[in-house]
Amino acid sequence: xxxxxxxxAEPPAGRNYVVDDAVRLVNAGYDYRGxxxxxxxxxxxxxxxxxxxxxxxxxxxxxxSEPDRVLVAPVPIYPDSRRGLPKTxxxxxxYTTPARVAMAHNQHGDRFCHLFGFGMLxxxxxxIKQFNEDVPDGPMGDIHxxxxxxxxxxxxxxxxxxxxxxxLHYRISEVPL
Amino acid sequence: MKIVRTWPLRPPAGRARxxxxxxxxxxxxxDFAELATIGDDLIVLEWDIAVDxxxxxxxxxxxxTYADRVxxxxxLLYADNGxxxxxxxxxxxxxxxxxxxVGHVPDGAPWxxxxxxxxxxxxxxxxRRYCDERPGQPLNDRWxxxxxxxxxxxxxxxxxxxxxxHLHYQLPAELLPAPLPAYDGPGLGRVSV
Numbered sequence: 001x002x003x004x005x006x007x008x009a010e011p012p013a014g015r016n017y018v019v020d021d022a023v024r025l026v027n028a029g030y031d032y033r034g035x036x037x038x039x040x041x042x043x044x045x046x047x048x049x050x051x052x053x054x055x056x057x058x059x060x061x062x063x064x065s066e067p068d069r070v071l072v073a074p075v076p077i078y079p080d081s082r083r084g085l086p087k088t089x090x091x092x093x094x095y096t097t098p099a100r101v102a103m104a105h106n107q108h109g110d111r112f113c114h115l116f117g118f119g120m121l122x123x124x125x126x127x128i129k130q131f132n133e134d135v136p137d138g139p140m141g142d143i144h145x146x147x148x149x150x151x152x153x154x155x156x157x158x159x160x161x162x163x164x165x166x167x168l169h170y171r172i173s174e175v176p177l
Numbered sequence: 178m179k180i181v182r183t184w185p186l187r188p189p190a191g192r193a194r195x196x197x198x199x200x201x202x203x204x205x206x207x208d209f210a211e212l213a214t215i216g217d218d219l220i221v222l223e224w225d226i227a228v229d230x231x232x233x234x235x236x237x238x239x240x241x242t243y244a245d246r247v248x249x250x251x252x253l254l255y256a257d258n259g260x261x262x263x264x265x266x267x268x269x270x271x272x273x274x275x276x277x278x279v280g281h282v283p284d285g286a287p288w289x290x291x292x293x294x295x296x297x298x299x300x301x302x303x304x305r306r307y308c309d310e311r312p313g314q315p316l317n318d319r320w321x322x323x324x325x326x327x328x329x330x331x332x333x334x335x336x337x338x339x340x341x342x343h344l345h346y347q348l349p350a351e352l353l354p355a356p357l358p359a360y361d362g363p364g365l366g367r368v369s370v
Contacts, residue, residue: 016196016198020193057349177178
């Protein structure tokens, strides 16, 4: 199992992010196919997710307990980072109708999600490889992978709430003090 | 109240940090005395402290409540930086200070005697008084906290519902992959160091 932090080839101006010595996956257009090159199970952090050492170790241990399953640590998405968002939401969702015409963001403490972002998650290498074989063309965005995973691998993806990843994508200098 | 991030004039190589939009105060040799020239009450974050929005909002609310008192948020000093175990950064005088010295506060301690300055609320009046009473002395964790203990307030509240992350740790070696081929243009993601 290896840690990889993805990083945009052209970082948007004015964004907050972490600089550390984690190996970077530089991606363009949110295409994560480069994860295949790591050749191992992956703990993935986006460029703007900060994590304590204890949470990293605990998350890796949780992932090792079920190494064949995706494990997702929800991270918050703030209204000041997404136009029209009325309140803070988690970056994971569940279908709310059998026909899958509607979905809702997970609530804190939910055990499972159906769809997930890549802010912080564990990805078994076998699934990365399988996705690349099943979907050889186009980008491997988080939504592409999550939809494929829901259809072809497993519908219920466990959520990990025992830690506290910090999503830095908010207007930190504009927080009312 | 303003927020400022202290940033070393000569950042040590290989250290994790946060790049963000908070105004930076460049400091030399951990001397934060320039903070007193900003002329406002301050929430101060060090360069390697990450904080989420809700945490920052809770800490700011606590600062407004305490108003004229220094308060701190708890964060860890990690064992992989030469200590035998992870410890909370803030310290307290053990009961007989002259015999026993200082210890790091336990989990949930409501206060400390000697605050570290990783995430701190510093009222302008306290900053100015320190600089007036200790002209020429560096304003750093050690000098400021000892002066504060002796002359301002023995106990500094620790705000436990504001939990920042201290990025000053070494990533577990077993999780670090070997460097991979460098990024070679748009399209597929590639890995680089």
